[in-house]
Ligand SMILES: Nc1nc2c(ncn2[C@@H]2O[C@H](COP(=O)(O)OP(=O)(O)OP(=O)(O)O)[C@@H](O)[C@H]2O)c(=O)[nH]1
């Protein structure tokens with residue numbers, strides 16, 4: 001699939017309805033970045049200021065004629081629109097302009113389709129794509145997604161719908177519905193394994209910390225930096241790259257600090273405004289790591305002039321995936337590209353750069369202050385016959401003091417809630 005990058009970049013029109021979107025300029029800048037992420041280039045931009053989109057063709061009648069003429073004059077064949085259109089709006093516009101129309105959700109689904117690597121991500125994207133296609137069978141975007149799915153399956157799987165008769169359409173509807181159920185079933189099987197792994201992790205009682213934030217803000221780079229400092233020697237680095245949606249999976253790594261305290265850190269899919277609903281649904285299990293976290297680190301690209309809008313997008317998306325009341329550290333990244341001093345902490349905010357070690361140490365300190373609050377310091381007297389307990393604590397806990405008494409080993413040790421409970425029988429009051 002390395003071929004994707006070899007594809008020529010396709011010139012397209014981007015278009016939007018300026019009065020129906022809050023912060024229109026930012027929305028169009030975001031659309032342009034999404035278009036680039038899909039190996040396209042916004043060669044022409046068309047705006048219209050209607051109060052309400054035309055129910056039949058989205059744009060007004062005169063505008064549609066203008067679009068057709070502009071497209072022909074510039075030899076452009078695709079128009080990407082900064083909104084979600086009804087299936088009939090897409091069909092009408094395609095008929096009247098002769099252009100292939102891609103709406104916002106279609107665009108994001110196509111990007112995700114190109115990026116998905118793991119089996120889980122592929123299934124999740126496929127489900128979202130098929131659900132999107134179902135009411136849009138006779139549109140060009142449905143064909144595009146079909147061709148993508150066909151290419152991913154090794155070629156030959158794609159089929160075209162345009163201009164096909166009603167019988168063909170019915171057949172396709174059934175085929176798509178079958179494919180959705182099949183993919184859902186496969187995903188469910190995969191998620192079973194994931195649930196087992198999660199149960200094992202929960203049993204270990206380690207705090208869960210999740211990196212979240214707008215796409216391309218530096219989550220994976222931050223994860224890799226922390227893993228380099230505190231991960232196990234054989235921990236793999238996660239994929240980091242200057243492109244939207246580089247990460248479509250959740251990776252989890254264990255960090256162990258010099259005082260033996262441990263936590264699990266996860267890195268996941270980045271956000272963008274108005275992530276399609278069926279995509280969010282399909283990615284629910286991937287995103288659940290964030291929903292179950294004890295602490296979120298919101299990574300923000302502080303060097304991007306739109307960082308405030310990106311933060312608002314992140315907050316909104318988190319609400320949508322059901323994340324409420326999880327404590328958050330605001331990590332303003334890429335300070336090396338700004339005038340700001342770094343690392344610089346103020347309350348729950350940190351200005352930093354993900355590849356700067358002092359920054360990573362500052363972030364670590366903030367994380368530790370948050371997640372290890374619930375630790376208690378106990379003194380345990382462990383009989384010599386329970387040597388495995390002493391061994392476990394040596395590996396997993398911060399031992400402040402060790403005394404060898406006639407009756408056993410006496411440890412003063414910091415314990416998380418699960419371990420404190422587990423070893424409650426050994427607690428003594430030190431003499
Ligand atoms: N200058 C600078 N670049 C950074 C910093 N952190 C990350 N980057 C770059 O920003 C780009 C995106 O980084 P990633 O870590 O892949 O971002 P992400 O948030 O994981 O992105 P997605 O997985 O696409 O959501 C890469 O080109 C990184 O090299 C930083 O502190 N300074």
Ligand SMILES: [Mg+2]
Pocket residue numbers: 219220221239240246247268
């Ligand atoms: Mg990433």
